[in-house]
Amino acid sequence: MAQAAETETGAETLARHVRRFREFLATTDREALAVVGVMSLALLSAFVGFLLVSAYTIVPFAVFLGAAGYGWIRYQGLTARLLMLTMTVSTIVILLLIITFIFYESVPVLVYESTTVLGVSVPGLRMFTQPNWDAVSSPIRYSMVPMIHGTVMVTVIATVVAAPLGIAAALFLSEIAPAPVREFVKPGVEILAGIPSIVYGFIGFTVLSPWASDQFRILGQGTYLFVGVVVGLMALPTIVSVAEDALNTVPESMKSGSLAVGTTDWQTMTSITLPAAFSGVSAAVLLGVGRAIGETMAATVMLRGVPRITDPLYNVFYGQETLTSLIARNYGEADGLQMDALFVAGVILFVTVLVISIGSQYIEWRMRKKFGGDV
Amino acid sequence: MLTAEGSSTVYPIANKGSSYWNSNAPPSDGEYWGSNPEEGNTVPGWEALGEPDMRLADYFASLYGFEPSGEQATPPFPTSIGLSHSGTGCQSVVDGLVDIGNSSGPITAELGWSESKAEEEVVDHVLGRDGQPVVVSGDVYDNGVQQLTGEEVRQIYQDEITNWSEVGGPDQEIYVIGRAEGSGTDTSFRLNMLGSADAPMPGVNTRFGQNQQVATAVAQNEGAIAYMALAFTSESAPPIAINFEGTVYEPDRDAENTIFDSDYPLNRDLHQYTKITDETPEGTDMREAAFMNMFLTDFGQQVFVEANNYIPLPTSDIESEKAKLPEQM
Numbered sequence: 001m002a003q004a005a006e007t008e009t010g011a012e013t014l015a016r017h018v019r020r021f022r023e024f025l026a027t028t029d030r031e032a033l034a035v036v037g038v039m040s041l042a043l044l045s046a047f048v049g050f051l052l053v054s055a056y057t058i059v060p061f062a063v064f065l066g067a068a069g070y071g072w073i074r075y076q077g078l079t080a081r082l083l084m085l086t087m088t089v090s091t092i093v094i095l096l097l098i099i100t101f102i103f104y105e106s107v108p109v110l111v112y113e114s115t116t117v118l119g120v121s122v123p124g125l126r127m128f129t130q131p132n133w134d135a136v137s138s139p140i141r142y143s144m145v146p147m148i149h150g151t152v153m154v155t156v157i158a159t160v161v162a163a164p165l166g167i168a169a170a171l172f173l174s175e176i177a178p179a180p181v182r183e184f185v186k187p188g189v190e191i192l193a194g195i196p197s198i199v200y201g202f203i204g205f206t207v208l209s210p211w212a213s214d215q216f217r218i219l220g221q222g223t224y225l226f227v228g229v230v231v232g233l234m235a236l237p238t239i240v241s242v243a244e245d246a247l248n249t250v251p252e253s254m255k256s257g258s259l260a261v262g263t264t265d266w267q268t269m270t271s272i273t274l275p276a277a278f279s280g281v282s283a284a285v286l287l288g289v290g291r292a293i294g295e296t297m298a299a300t301v302m303l304r305g306v307p308r309i310t311d312p313l314y315n316v317f318y319g320q321e322t323l324t325s326l327i328a329r330n331y332g333e334a335d336g337l338q339m340d341a342l343f344v345a346g347v348i349l350f351v352t353v354l355v356i357s358i359g360s361q362y363i364e365w366r367m368r369k370k371f372g373g374d375v
Numbered sequence: 376m377l378t379a380e381g382s383s384t385v386y387p388i389a390n391k392g393s394s395y396w397n398s399n400a401p402p403s404d405g406e407y408w409g410s411n412p413e414e415g416n417t418v419p420g421w422e423a424l425g426e427p428d429m430r431l432a433d434y435f436a437s438l439y440g441f442e443p444s445g446e447q448a449t450p451p452f453p454t455s456i457g458l459s460h461s462g463t464g465c466q467s468v469v470d471g472l473v474d475i476g477n478s479s480g481p482i483t484a485e486l487g488w489s490e491s492k493a494e495e496e497v498v499d500h501v502l503g504r505d506g507q508p509v510v511v512s513g514d515v516y517d518n519g520v521q522q523l524t525g526e527e528v529r530q531i532y533q534d535e536i537t538n539w540s541e542v543g544g545p546d547q548e549i550y551v552i553g554r555a556e557g558s559g560t561d562t563s564f565r566l567n568m569l570g571s572a573d574a575p576m577p578g579v580n581t582r583f584g585q586n587q588q589v590a591t592a593v594a595q596n597e598g599a600i601a602y603m604a605l606a607f608t609s610e611s612a613p614p615i616a617i618n619f620e621g622t623v624y625e626p627d628r629d630a631e632n633t634i635f636d637s638d639y640p641l642n643r644d645l646h647q648y649t650k651i652t653d654e655t656p657e658g659t660d661m662r663e664a665a666f667m668n669m670f671l672t673d674f675g676q677q678v679f680v681e682a683n684n685y686i687p688l689p690t691s692d693i694e695s696e697k698a699k700l701p702e703q704m
Contacts, residue, residue, distance in 0.1 A: 136561070136575075220580045
């Protein structure tokens with residue numbers, strides 16, 4: 001199937017769809033077609049009404065509900081198909097609307113932070129070319145550099161903490177641990193993922209931060225190091241759980257084959273199991289990294305809330321602000337350009353997560369090509 | 376019916392007072408009024424009131440000649456507090472729409488009046504203050520920094536002073552705590568302490584949004600300085616005296632100049648205005664006096680002012696405010 005689809009040209013695909021649509025029209029009851037048509041039209045007008053913030057949006061939506069109700073009784077299969085399609089489409093539409101909104105809201109501050117490069121005015125460029133944030137006193141600047149720096153610091157530290165621990169734990173659970181241990185530990189680890197992040201943040205704020213401040217003779221409390229450690233611990237259950245699932249999918253035949261030629265368990269693990277499950281394991285780590293980037297509560301509670309680059313750059317003993325904590329800390333008080341700058345932080349987060357997501361898909365695709373269907 | 380309306384800043388104090396008044400709790404209640412030996416509850420300032428054997432509103436109203444009702448939820452006259460803005464409250468009392476106008480700014484600023492016009496038209500009663508004492512962490516306080524000048528505070532927040540030894544304290548770096556950037560607290564601190572609403576604060580190490588976080592951070596860290604609502608100060612985050620241009624404002628309610636004074640630059644008065652009319656040339660009638668006198672007791676200051684995170688009046692101001700009310704019966 002897949003092979004056939006790939007060789008098909010655009011025109012052929014179009015022709016095939018038109019043919020299928022004609023067939024659908026010809027073989028379906030007139031009344032059913034009318035119901036489906038009314039539903040689609042009503043929903044479309046409801047959407048337009050919603051976009052126009054019309055008070056009459058309720059009318060087409062009521063028509064849609066009525067038509068769906070009638071259709072559900074008379075033509076359940078067809079109506080259900082259309083409803084499910086609607087749900088899927090609305091999920092995507094809602095996401096697109098959110099994305100459009102955060103981009104739209106960030107426009108004023110992007111215009112404010114324009115810089116001229118080679119005679120061309122580039123909107124928003126100054127947010128990335130100078131490191132000063134000050135929303136109150138002049139010069140008023142909304143640089144994103146300190147927050148990007150903070151997010152990178154926290155994410156790197158969290159990954160350094162969580163990736164080795166997580167992969168090692170997953171290997172142990174999947175390959176070494178006896179069944180009773182695995183059955184006890186795996187659900188336990190998964191429960192850990194359910195602890196609300198404010199609990200970690202609270203422990204960090206009241207116990208870890210003051211302790212670190214004392215031990216390392218830091219001025220005041222709030223360090224990227226311990227925020228990173230805490231966020232890493234929070235990402236750990238995700239990594240263990242997903243990586244363990246990936247290792248489990250490596251077929252027993254591959255491992256047995258390896259053992260049959262005389263390798264040890266350890267050699268099998270490192271040269272067969274891990275490489276074979278590499279895509280799954282890296283997806284696990286990327287999921288963990290995603291959680292670290294998006295982590296808000298613990299970072300907001302533990303960080304200092306003063307956007308500033310630490311000196312020197314790799315100084316992990318002072319924790320200023322991340323993209324997420326900037327939004328969480330300031331949304332209540334901010335207005336005007338400061339509020340729009342928070343939307344820019346949102347846009348950066350969105351783009352980052354998008355890149356990571358695409359990256360993990362790409363790794364998976366590469367691995368599938370390399371190892372074939374089993375993995 | 377006694378009516379009042381105006382500022383949202385004064386509202387919590389006035390409205391809580393009004394709620395207590397209208398329920399007219401008996402002296403055996405213990406939680407809202409009087410003392411309940413069985414549950415071990417006594418309202419603050421009960422002894423100072425002389426432990427009267429009357430219900431709350433009955434007692435305060437009887438001081439100005441009203442007949443006690445003796446019944447729950449039936450005060451000698453009911454009170455009602457509306458919520459709007461300072462300017463609206465001032466205008467309403469001037470127009471005779473309400474008995475009391477609540478305002479967080481002086482009526483001269485709210486309505487653009489001259490001082491003399493304000494004195495002819497209304498009486499200004501102050502029932503509490505809104506403000507932010509400067510606090511330091513306990514270790515700094517115990518090692519000699521119990522007073523700073525306004526200029527020193529400015530230099531600390533603007534990164535010109537970075538070590539406590541420069542202001543007579545231990546050899547310890549200063550951990551400077553500020554409030555959420557652009558918030559009301561942040562702006563008023565910049566305006567009153569640093570000179571302008573957009574003054575830079577390069578010395579700030581950490582910013583917090585809530586009083587509770589500030590209090591915890593000051594208690595947890597050595598060498599900290601911060602400003603926060605009075606109710607959150609404690610032994611581990613004690614308020615310090617501030618010297619503004621030669622006047623020392625002390626954190627002691629009975630001192631000559633205190634950090635609870637209206638002159639203290641981080642404070643502002645919370646006003647209740649009453650109108651001068653032909654019937655009441657003194658400006659305050661018996662109902663208004665009975666209600667407002669409640670706030671000028673130890674009980675009122677602690678329960679209505681301090682419990683809402685506002686600054687209670689120092690002893691001398693209580694005296695002068697009481698003098699504005701008519702004679703008690």
